[in-house]
Amino acid sequence: MSVDVLNRPSRDVLLMPTIHLLGIIQRIIATGQNTLVLLPGIGDVMIFPKRNEYYSSVKDMAEFCDAPIIKYKLVVIGESDLSTEQSVCRGLGELMWHFAFASPSAQLLDEYSIYDVVKFKQWPNLTRLPSTPNTSRIISLLTRHPTTLAHVQQKLKIESSEIHQVFNAAHYAGIVEVVSRARAKASAPCIQVKPSHEQNFFRSLFTKFAKP
Secondary structure, eight states: OOOOOOOOOHHHHHTOTTOOHHHHHHHHHHHTOOEEEEETTTEEEEEEGGGTEEEEOOSOHHHHHTSOGGGOEEEEOOGGGSOGGGOOOEEHHHHHHHHHHTOSOOSOOTTOOTTSEEEESSOOOTTSSOOOTTHHHHHHHHHHSOBOHHHHHHHHTOOHHHHHHHHHHHHHHTOEEEEEOSSOOOOOOSSOOOHHHHHHHHHHHEEOOOOO
C-alpha cells in the first residue's frame, strides 16, 4: 500500500524554493526505478524510466503539476503494477514537457546562451501539450532553420520569457539540438539544492511499495 511519506511542514519546503516536481521526476528517471507519483484527489502518473514511457490517470495535468511538493506521494512499483486497462503508455518526453511548462522559472536553462545556434528536431504533439499563444510560431521557426533565441525574439517580436518557457520544455522533451555554441559553458542542472538537503529530501519523499 502507499502511505504519506513526507511530513515536513510547508515552511521547510519554502526554504528550498528550487525544489519542484520537475526535479523530482528527473531524480526518478536517474534512478531507473519504476515509480508511481500520486496526488490524492487528482490522479497519478506511473513512470517507467528504462522503457522511456509513462502512464497517466490525470485529467488535468496543469493542476497535477501545480501542487505543493508536500502533497505528492512516491511509490516504487513493478512492471506488473500496470494493469491491462492502463496499458496505453506515452513517451516520457511528453511528460517532461508538461512538468517543465509548469516550472515557476521563466529563465533560460543555465547550460544555454541566447546566442547558441539551436534547432528543434521535431514538432511536439501540441494537441496533448500545454502551450503559449506563440508556441507554434516558435516551433515553426526553430524546426525550419537553426538559429539563436536572440534572433527568434527579434523576428517574432515576443517576450523572452515566453521563448524560454517553450525552449526549456523542448529541452526536457529531448527535441533540442545545439548546432553551435556561442561560447564554452559548463552544463548545470536547472534545479539545484545543496546535495545533503536534496538527498535527505528525496529519501524522505520515497516509500517502498509494500504488498501483503
